[in-house]
Amino acid sequence: MAAASNVGQKLDILVKAAELTKDLRKPEQAAVIGLLKLDPKSIEDETTRLQIMGVQQSLTEKIKSGVIDHSMLETVNAIHRQYVASKQGGRRKRRKSRKTKRKRRKSRKRRRRKRTKKKALSRKLKRKKTKRRR
Numbered sequence: 001m002a003a004a005s006n007v008g009q010k011l012d013i014l015v016k017a018a019e020l021t022k023d024l025r026k027p028e029q030a031a032v033i034g035l036l037k038l039d040p041k042s043i044e045d046e047t048t049r050l051q052i053m054g055v056q057q058s059l060t061e062k063i064k065s066g067v068i069d070h071s072m073l074e075t076v077n078a079i080h081r082q083y084v085a086s087k088q089g090g091r092r093k094r095r096k097s098r099k100t101k102r103k104r105r106k107s108r109k110r111r112r113r114k115r116t117k118k119k120a121l122s123r124k125l126k127r128k129k130t131k132r133r134r
Helices: 002-020 026-037 046-065 070-083 090-133
Strands: none
Touching (some): 002 026, 002 046
16 A cells, blocks of 8 residues: 555656646756656666665655755756666767668668579570570
């Protein structure tokens, strides 16, 4: 029963955090909510785990009071950048990987065509040789 109430409290805090961060930029909103969702047990280093737990506790207290100050946002952003997994590279990297995939596909196609042309030529030559023998 205690676990169910704990989940309900976490959900309430997340909802309140979403309401408080409406006027902030998207990355800051993501940082606050991401840090609240982050499980400190997933981090191996004991000191960073304790640090994150402390920041989470102070953040929940600030959310309960109804005001998140600028210094808190800065620390949350720093931790979010360091520990919460996010996409690396962005648009440019995705585009580059697409280009390389396209190039590989093209070269594969070219090789396949060459192979089939060679096979077709060898078949033609074989036919000619067999016709000459007859």
